[in-house]
């Protein structure tokens with residue numbers, strides 16, 4: 001993601017150094033691979049020496065990233081996380097219906113599969129809990145990779161979602177920041 005743009009920045013500014021670490025590389029990739037482990041970070045940047053570390057990307061990976069950085073002895077106060085992501089309390093948003101309990105469970109149906117999930121769990125996370133893995137990236141409502149169609153039922157789409165103008169009309173939402181208010185049936 002943004003590989004070309006980042007490389008262009010590095011080419012332009014000598015104090016910017018970019019290392020790409022690819023989890024599932026193409027066969028011609030010769031750089032570092034796998035998860036960004038403490039060992040990989042150490043081999044690429046050496047000692048962190050109390051430098052500030054900024055972590056961005058899917059929030060579900062933050063605990064993992066924190067563990068790797070702490071294993072390198074990085075103080076917690078020198079690690080910052082991107083503020084984006086699914087809202088942790090969707091019911092606090094103004095358009096959450098006042099009479100709907102966010103902790104109650106509803107049924108989500110995808111094709112022949114149905115499962116129960118609390119209303120305040122993002123649809124994308126709930127799908128993954130059930131072994132269904134739609135395409136997704138940043139999980140903050142902006143990239144639209146996790147777009148799904150609501151065939152039946154009602155979801156609360158968080159304010160963070162950057163939907164196309166026509167999405168609501170045709171029932172599309174971004175599952176990373178959408179919460180099932182009623183039983184829903186969705187199309188991936």
Ligand code: FES
Nearest residue numbers: 137139143144176
């Ligand atoms: S993962 Fe990008 S909008 Fe949901």
